[in-house]
Amino acid sequence: MAQTRRDFLKMTAALSAASFVGVQLPLQEQQLAHAKDAEAWHRGTCRLCGVGCRLELGMKDGVPFALRGVADARTNYGFLCMKGMHFWQCLGHKERLKKPLYRAKKSDPFKEISWDKALDIAASQFADAVKKNGPNSVAYYGSGQCLTEETYLFQKIMRGGLQTNNVDGNPRLCMASAVGGYLGSFGADEPIGSYADLEKAHCFFIIGSNTAEAHPVLFRRIMRRKLDNPEVKVINADPRVSQTSRIADKHLQFKPGTDLSLLNAMANVIIEEKLHDQAFLTNYVAFKQGKEGQDASFEEYAKFVAPYTPEAAAKTCGGKITAEDIRQVARWFATSKGTMSLWCMGINQRKQGVWANNLIHNLHILTGQLLKEGADSFSLTGQPNACGGVREAGGLCHILPGHRPVEKEKMRNQVEEAWGVPLGRIPAEPGMHTMSMFTGINEGKIKAIWINCTSPAQSLPNCNLYNKGLATDDCFTICTDIFKTRTTEFANLILPAAFHFEKTGVYGCTERRQQLTRKAVKAPGEAKPEVWIAREWAKRLAAKLNDPVIAQCIKPFEGLEEDFALPQAIWDEYTQKLTKGRDNDLRGVSYAVLARMADGVQWPAPTEEFALTGGTAKKFVKGIDPMADSESKNDLPYQFYGPAHEDRKLWIWLRPQADPSEIPDAEYPFYLSTGRIIDHWHTMSMTGRIPELLRANPHAFVEINPKDAEKLGIKPGDMIEITSRRGTNVLPAKVYEGPIEGTVFAYWHDQEANRMINKVTKDDYDPSAKEPEFKICAVKIKRISGPKPLTPFIVS
Amino acid sequence: MKRRSFLKLLAVLPTTALTAGLHEVQAGLFRSPVRTNHLRPPGAVAEEVFVGKCIRCGRCVESCPYHCIDLLDIRHGVHAGTPLIAVADIPCYLCMRCVEVCPTGTLQPVAQEATRMGTAVINKFTCGAWLGLALCRTCYDACPFKEKAIVLRELMPIVIREACTGCGLCTHACPITAPDQTKAINIEPPTKGAAA
Numbered sequence: 003m004a005q006t007r008r009d010f011l012k013m014t015a016a017l018s019a020a021s022f023v024g025v026q027l028p029l030q031e032q033q034l035a036h037a038k039d040a041e042a043w044h045r046g047t048c049r050l051c052g053v054g055c056r057l058e059l060g061m062k063d064g065v066p067f068a069l070r071g072v073a074d075a076r077t078n079y080g081f082l083c084m085k086g087m088h089f090w091q092c093l094g095h096k097e098r099l100k101k102p103l104y105r106a107k108k109s110d111p112f113k114e115i116s117w118d119k120a121l122d123i124a125a126s127q128f129a130d131a132v133k134k135n136g137p138n139s140v141a142y143y144g145s146g147q148c149l150t151e152e153t154y155l156f157q158k159i160m161r162g163g164l165q166t167n168n169v170d171g172n173p174r175l176c177m178a179s180a181v182g183g184y185l186g187s188f189g190a191d192e193p194i195g196s197y198a199d200l201e202k203a204h205c206f207f208i209i210g211s212n213t214a215e216a217h218p219v220l221f222r223r224i225m226r227r228k229l230d231n232p233e234v235k236v237i238n239a240d241p242r243v244s245q246t247s248r249i250a251d252k253h254l255q256f257k258p259g260t261d262l263s264l265l266n267a268m269a270n271v272i273i274e275e276k277l278h279d280q281a282f283l284t285n286y287v288a289f290k291q292g293k294e295g296q297d298a299s300f301e302e303y304a305k306f307v308a309p310y311t312p313e314a315a316a317k318t319c320g321g322k323i324t325a326e327d328i329r330q331v332a333r334w335f336a337t338s339k340g341t342m343s344l345w346c347m348g349i350n351q352r353k354q355g356v357w358a359n360n361l362i363h364n365l366h367i368l369t370g371q372l373l374k375e376g377a378d379s380f381s382l383t384g385q386p387n388a389c390g391g392v393r394e395a396g397g398l399c400h401i402l403p404g405h406r407p408v409e410k411e412k413m414r415n416q417v418e419e420a421w422g423v424p425l426g427r428i429p430a431e432p433g434m435h436t437m438s439m440f441t442g443i444n445e446g447k448i449k450a451i452w453i454n455c456t457s458p459a460q461s462l463p464n465c466n467l468y469n470k471g472l473a474t475d476d477c478f479t480i481c482t483d484i485f486k487t488r489t490t491e492f493a494n495l496i497l498p499a500a501f502h503f504e505k506t507g508v509y510g511c512t513e514r515r516q517q518l519t520r521k522a523v524k525a526p527g528e529a530k531p532e533v534w535i536a537r538e539w540a541k542r543l544a545a546k547l548n549d550p551v552i553a554q555c556i557k558p559f560e561g562l563e564e565d566f567a568l569p570q571a572i573w574d575e576y577t578q579k580l581t582k583g584r585d586n587d588l589r590g591v592s593y594a595v596l597a598r599m600a601d602g603v604q605w606p607a608p609t610e611e612f613a614l615t616g617g618t619a620k621k622f623v624k625g626i627d628p629m630a631d632s633e634s635k636n637d638l639p640y641q642f643y644g645p646a647h648e649d650r651k652l653w654i655w656l657r658p659q660a661d662p663s664e665i666p667d668a669e670y671p672f673y674l675s676t677g678r679i680i681d682h683w684h685t686m687s688m689t690g691r692i693p694e695l696l697r698a699n700p701h702a703f704v705e706i707n708p709k710d711a712e713k714l715g716i717k718p719g720d721m722i723e724i725t726s727r728r729g730t731n732v733l734p735a736k737v738y739e740g741p742i743e744g745t746v747f748a749y750w751h752d753q754e755a756n757r758m759i760n761k762v763t764k765d766d767y768d769p770s771a772k773e774p775e776f777k778i779c780a781v782k783i784k785r786i787s788g789p790k791p792l793t794p795f796i797v798s
Numbered sequence: 799m800k801r802r803s804f805l806k807l808l809a810v811l812p813t814t815a816l817t818a819g820l821h822e823v824q825a826g827l828f829r830s831p832v833r834t835n836h837l838r839p840p841g842a843v844a845e846e847v848f849v850g851k852c853i854r855c856g857r858c859v860e861s862c863p864y865h866c867i868d869l870l871d872i873r874h875g876v877h878a879g880t881p882l883i884a885v886a887d888i889p890c891y892l893c894m895r896c897v898e899v900c901p902t903g904t905l906q907p908v909a910q911e912a913t914r915m916g917t918a919v920i921n922k923f924t925c926g927a928w929l930g931l932a933l934c935r936t937c938y939d940a941c942p943f944k945e946k947a948i949v950l951r952e953l954m955p956i957v958i959r960e961a962c963t964g965c966g967l968c969t970h971a972c973p974i975t976a977p978d979q980t981k982a983i984n985i986e987p988p989t990k991g992a993a994a
Contacts, residue, residue, distance in 0.1 A: 222953060697970065
């Protein structure tokens with residue numbers, strides 16, 4: 003062996019460097035070889051779920067090669083899940099969209115065109131639709147994965163420029179019920195506490211969330227807390243025994259849709275056993291009932307929950323819950339030193355989503371398990387910027403930036419003044435929400451739609467129905483995306499967008515934390531940041547409609563370079579002009595501050611000085627939240643200044659048990675529920691293109707209880723047909739002691755036509771939040787064959 | 799290849815043949831191809847008698863809908879023509895069709911959960927979860943006998959040997975490949991004398 007001393011030393015250095023740096027990498031030879039030469043690590047947040055993990059992108063010679071967690075990050079302590087560790091492969095992926103693609107008819111093949119032409123087409127289609135059919139014939143459908151700047155700019159152009167409130171986004175499908183719940187109960191959207199409460203909680207009440215699968219990094223923190231302190235109680239309420247249940251002291255497995263009874267029964271036990279916090283109730287709480295929110299009293303509330311005895315609820319919930327379980331759980335909840343509730347889609351994606359949210363808040367208000375260390379009613383968010391971009395910056399049809407309801411004239415005028423557009427420019431009526439938007443397409447009311455960074459053709463419930471409208475040539479469809487998806491199949495115009503780390507902007511995660519990710523990599527081909535696309539499009543719209551007000555909307559951003567100056571100017575306009583005095587006051591959170599604060603800033607943060615301390619960890623508490631001090635009206639320690647409750651109180655709602663919109667019957671005897679798998683993100687357009695992740699989960703499957711499987715003669719791996727009144731899927735079965743008897747559970751990431759479970763789900767929605775009931779519908783199942791080899795499918 | 803290396807090789811080959819002797823060559827012809835991640839199909843008789851019982855009809859290979867069974871070629875000496883599954887490439891999905899078609903009983907009828915093609919072993923020095931690099935539980939999710947054959951303790955996967963069928967679904971799914979091409983979870987073949 004001719005190895006010189008020099009070679010040997012080089013090798014040793016490389017190996018030790020690799021073992022040092024490489025600990026954050028998937029251990030693959032090629033990548034280890036790169037790791038030793040790593041030139042730079044760029045700070046940012048994770049592109050995927052709502053946890054907001056801080057991570058670093060490793061670059062060598064301008065080429066990304068790895069992602070790693072950062073050990074001192076306050077969100078993730080250096081941990082990442084597999085998808086968070088691998089999404090760098092989307093940067094510069096060979097299937098990335100690189101040029102605008104156009105076809106006049108949806109049956110034609112796509113042709114590459116120039117940006118100039120593409121933007122002209124986009125503008126003239128929208129302008130024509132507005133001229134012919136009025137402003138409400140166009141719509142923007144955004145995403146909780148867009149940067150805040152993008153959502154803000156698009157909604158500004160739509161509302162201020164085109165005079166329509168038809169601005170909505172996919173958070174309607176995941177967070178709308180939580181928004182309704184928070185506004186109804188606390189008067190202010192978004193959680194009061196932070197992740198920091200996880201390490202101080204003494205009791206966790208996890209309902210309707212498989213945290214281990216959907217928010218794995220947070221689950222690790224909960225698990226750590228439980229393992230280090232065995233006396234901490236974990237309660238998991240879910241129709242399915244999931245990964246999350248395995249750390250639970252008590253798992254309450256109820257029949258889908260009966261959780262409202264369960265929650266009311268817990269309130270009943272708390273009142274019956276006098277475990278409620280009378281001082282807290284006297285100082286801070288009002289009781290409400292009915293649709294209009296008529297006043298009620300504590301006595302009326304006690305009388306209202308009286309029929310929900312543990313015995314009655316155990317009967318309603320069916321199966322495996324005993325009355326004693328409910329009593330035990332209620333006692334733990336009420337008497338612990340700090341109880342934290344966590345929930346996600348199991349509560350939100352329901353016809354009674356807002357009610358279910360209210361009932362969880364009720365328990366916290368009733369017991370005073372709020373505002374103190376380790377106590378909070380904490381809704382987990384699915385997407386990285388559903389809170390920051392869509393809920394705060396005006397990405398839903400009924401809210402303007404800064405949590406301003408559209409229908410209030412004063413609020414509209416504030417926004418119009420800030421934008422310098424004529425008063426009355428923003429229409430008073432809330433626009434079309436997601437479900438009515440896509441129904442509108444089916445009915446031919448929407449003539450042009452801009453779909454940004456999301457794939458409704460796969461993610462809408464009962465998607466067969468809505469894809470019919472998208473497939474027609476009546477509605478001109480524009481998609482901005484990085485890869486082809488099920489939705490780009492229905493597009494007329496596909497605009498290639500820059501990915502995370504290829505553009506600059508802010509993500510705001512579940513705990514009100516705003517974090518900046520700066521551009522580190524050049525976008526492939528001609529892909530452009532959406533803020534540039536929106537600005538250039540608006541410029542052409544102004545010319546085509548001959549409307550100076552549209553030009554006014556983008557005037558502050560004219561001529562700015564799109565990689566940093568443009569998003570910064572948009573961020574500054576939004577934060578400085580539109581969050582002043584609002585509950586999400588972000589005036590102290592400039593790009594300069596975010597650049598200094600590695601962990602970002604939690605709002606409210608009215609001044610730069612305060613923002614540099616990290617912001618507000620707990621809202622409404624004097625001494626912690628500067629707005630609780632500045633908005634203080636009396637000498638009580640908690641001040642509920644939220645914009646929705648003028649009496650500045652927390653509201654306990656009298657909400658009865660109500661059934662889901664579809665209940666199994668003789669013909670469709672099973673409940674179907676759906677969910678996310680740890681390795682895949684939503685519709686798999688990103689994670690499905692990463693070989694490590696695709697190999698781990700090449701296709702969706704359905705989980706079925708062994709008892710049901712035995713009755714139907716289903717063995718592991720058998721192909722099963724799932725049919726509802728709306729559609730059919732054929733999926734392999736996993737026989738698994740997970741779902742409660744009578745329920746099957748399917749994953750929704752698969753793009754293959756026979757495995758898209760949203761063809762089967764139901765599109766009925768919550769009457770107030772308008773969030774559809776993805777989680778419950780009735781199906782029948784049938785074994786159709788033994789195991790069959792399945793090939794993974796990604797739209798190409 | 800450089801001329802120099804080629805000449806070197808020419809010199810080395812006969813020397814090795816001479817020193818190692820016929821013994822080695824013979825051993826090569828008889829050495830079982832079964833090793834880590836390379837396993838016999840479900841229900842196989844003990845490896846020592848496999849080569850004598852199998853008539854190399856190839857029906858198991860034909861019957862496999864997943865194309866996971868390979869027919870060994872001439873390089874494998876007396877084992878040429880016998881079936882082998884390289885689970886890291888395509889694992890066994892335990893559909894049990896090969897067992898049904900075997901005419902000689904070399905693959906004997908066996909229930910899915912009673913199959914013992916080998917045992918999964920986690921390499922805790924490369925496994926991302928055990929190293930604390932990532933919250934990975936891919937093997938656990940891939941396992942057809944989840945919670946029985948692989949369980950999670952504090953988010954770390956643990957194999958329960960008594961329940962592991964050795965199907966290799968975990969090995970195939972494992973996102974980590976070490977420089978020597980092994981995964982972080984590998985299937986070790988059954989010990990001598992045991993039927994698969």
